Amino acid sequence: MGYFGGCDVGSTYTKAVILNEKGEIAASTTIKSKIRSEESAKLAMDAVFEEAGLRGPEDLSYLIGTGYGRNKVPFADENISEISCHAMGVHVTAPEVRAVIDIGGQDVKGIAVDTDGTVKSFAMNDKCAAGTGRFFEAMARSFEMELPDFSKLSLKARNVIPITAQCTVFAESEVVSLVGEGKPVEEIAAGIEMAVAKRCFVMAKKAGATDSLALTGGCAKNDGLKAAIEKVLKLKVIELKTDPQLMGALGAAEFARQKGAGR
Amino acid sequence: MDVMKNEKIRKGDASLGVLYDSGKVRRRREWRGFKDTLYDFGQWLKLWGIMINVSLGRGFFKGLFRYRWMVNYLAVPHMIDKFTIGQRDEALRITHTAIGYVVKDVALTIKRCLRADSRSGNDVKFSDRCVLVDENAMTSFLMGFPDLIALQREVPTMFSANLINQDSAVHYIDVAQTFGIPGDVCPMPETEAGISIEDDFVVAGKCAVQVNTTCDGSMMGNGIIAKRLEKQYHIPTFQMAAPLRHRSEDVQTYAAEEIKAAIAFIEEHTGARWNWDAYFAAAKRVNNTTRNRLEWLDINSTPYPQFVGAVFSLYNDTNYMGNCGRSPEFPLIDEKIMKLVRRGYEKKSMLCREYRHRCLVWGVQPQYVIDMLYWMMECWGVVPLTDMLSMVIEREIAEEDTPENREQAYYDMAYLSENMIMRNHTHGGYEVLVDQLWEYCEKMNADMVMMWEHISCKALTAMHGQFEEQARARGIRLVWVSHDLCDPRIYSRQAIRDQFNRYMRTVMREEPVDPSLEVLPDDEAW
Amino acid sequence: MIRILIVTAVVIAVLFALLFCIYFFNLDMKFIVNVVAPLFEKHYDNRKNDQYV
Secondary structure, eight states: OOEEEEEEEEEEEEEEEETTTTTTTTEEEEEOOOOSHHHHHHHHHHHHHHHHTSGGGGGGGEEEEESGGGOOTTTSSEEEEEEHHHHHHHHHHHHTTOOOEOOOOOOEEEEHHHHHTTTEEEEEESSSSSSSHHHHHHHHHHHOOHHHHHHGGGGGSSSSOOOOOOSHHHHHHHHHHHHHHHHHHHHOOOHHHHHHHHHHHHHHHHTTOOSEEEEEEEGGGGGHHHHHHHHHOEEEEESSSSSSSGGGHHHHHHHHHHTTTTT | OEEEEOOSSSOOSSSSGGGSSSSOOOOOOOOOOOOOOOOHHHHHHHHHHHHHHHHSSSSSHHHHHOOGGGGGGGGHHHHHHTTTTTOOOHHHHHHHHHHHHHHHHHHHHHHHHHHHHTTTTOOOHHHHTTEETTTOGGGGGGGGGGTEEEEEHIIIIIIIIHHHHHHTTTHHHHHHHHHTTOOOHHHHHHHHHHHHHHSOOOOOOEEEEEOOOTTHHHHHHHHHHHHHHIIITTTEEEEEEOOOSSOOOGGGGHHHHHHHHHHHHHHHHHOOEEEHHHHHHHHHHHHHHHHHHHHHHHHHSSSSSOOOOOHHHHHHIIIIIIIIIIOOOHHHHHHHHHHHHHHHHHHHHHSHHHEEEEEEEEEEOTTTTTTTTIIIIIIEEEEEEEEEGGGOOOOOOOOSSHHHHHHHHHHHHHHHTTOOHHHHHHSSSIIIIIHHHHHHHHHHOEEEEEEEETTTTOGGGHHHHHHHHHHHHOOEEEEEEEEOOOOTTTTTTHHHHHHHHHHHHHHHHOOOOSSGSOOSOOOTTT | HHHHHHHHHHHHHHHHHHHHHHHHHHHHHHHHHIIIIHHHHHHHHHOOOOOOO
């Protein structure tokens, strides 16, 4: 049986997926990215090889690298941009989705997906950390909390304390001040989620979202953000049955399956 | 659109990436085949002739040591190389004719600036004949003053300096920010403010006219500049405001009154008198320019566009704004260009290896990536048919000297002023910014729009959604490319090109025509 | 006379070759950006300007 690999080397996390000939996930992993992209890619690929019971790259028919460090994926047959891979990953998971917001560690992208999983158009913010995973990490640090706990905090809020500054640096100092004033932490957290959701609004419009969208990237696991996006954008956030953080790697593996089918 | 392949095999260098290295200028000049290389060599010699001629002018060396921006001009040939990349035959000759005259015009401005400057040439009599005007002023209010000189001192100091050296504005931006001007305003007026704060403008002119064009961001810089002009150098300054909603009938009287007031101000301070003969002679030349430009655009609407790229907007900029019909030389250059354009069209000459997309360029283009439009053609086969800055004056003005036309003339000068480069589309509402874009797309048979997104400019921001939705509805490919006008520290050249690369690969799923150009090591280059 | 013509032709040819080399290898720009411009930039940096708003 042939196997096909996708490796998404992100700025914060590196993800890898191996698909079998039928397009089923044979193995997947998510690891924290190292300083050197090659090392991240190698570690992630080693993990999926082990999980799938493969000896190594020689057992893969085709491997595609994607993400910020895609040029550094060892053994990759080809590189494809993460925008295309996220679109394809979502398409194979939920073919009805036409708009995707990918909130990664250091950037945010809005992607319009065509019926065949290709990209119709996209918009991205890669110059500012506001509204990205890095932003949430900074906010969680202000609360002295772990990220998973922080992401659920806002769900308990009865009110929302608006965070006026969208800049990560200014927002962090604003949050520290509000915590110092003794304001309820869940309400501050709700304000943070709302600020990011508003930022996503522009991306959703650019992605041409009309009634629903899918969230991908690490921040898609943030329940508070999902709730805020549904509220602000008045759009339904479609639940993906596969881990949304894996969408880039899954899309890359699917491209690999399409391209390497004849091998 | 269907891909159009150029049947004519290009002579000389095929992969243009070979010209670049990590240095400040190119590794070598382009080999264009024997005939075209020889022509380019001849133009290079001519250019050095112009530069040497400038250096012989009064006050040149004093100015060179006094003004930081002056050193940029030693690298003008490097700028010309950026404008002519990949060009052969008529296209090369059109660009050289147009940019050659632009360079000559800027050289003359530098010569005049230094001659009149109290610190360099200190020719007081000459200085008294000069009226300082903004780089973005449509100098229509000087059309009837044949003996006065419109001294656009910001052109060599800021505008064209940044075309030559991408870092030319950085020092002045830092100076302005040291004095508390925020970092997220438009870097162009901010640079001008920095130049004034540092006292790095030439000091010349009997009086000055400042305008609120191209946008109201320039008013910020104008305030600082006017204060120094008036308080320190005792040069009286007139503020001329063009209406924002320039298509509305009810603002035209106000606009004409502003022109009248500017003329009266100039008469009062220079002692010169308005000359109707000179005005109508200039009006005829402006109309001639308009007719020519519209014909060039008509040819660009066909499958064989000829006069495109940054040189098209720069030539229009110089011809309309700085000249505005006052120089009898421009019609002769227009004529030369016209001959070449018609010849190229008749021969069905193509500008690059293949045409994949017909593209309109909209929004405010960055100064420091002036070669982007040529790069789009060479790297991706995307032909920039025209750009927002070139879509200026569309109707002819009154050119016969009659009593009625003398009154009409004020309205015509106001019309020219209101429709100056950039402002006519960034101000005036969605009709001129959004609706007209689609009209031009239809007329020019464009399937793609490249939207320059100047991140410090608020003028276009409110229209993003409209652009997106309407482009989708019309099936037009819309590529957003962000930049920061003249500050390369925010978006480097490659970061700008990467946005286009990403779109072409991800959405269009195309491979470059010339892969050697996709990533260029020119971020450190001038 | 012929000798003068030959000498003139040789001088022109050498001058042409020299200038063409400068042109083609971009030596004019390389000299300016690597030698002339840094000297001027140093000069400008060392000069005190009357900065005020």
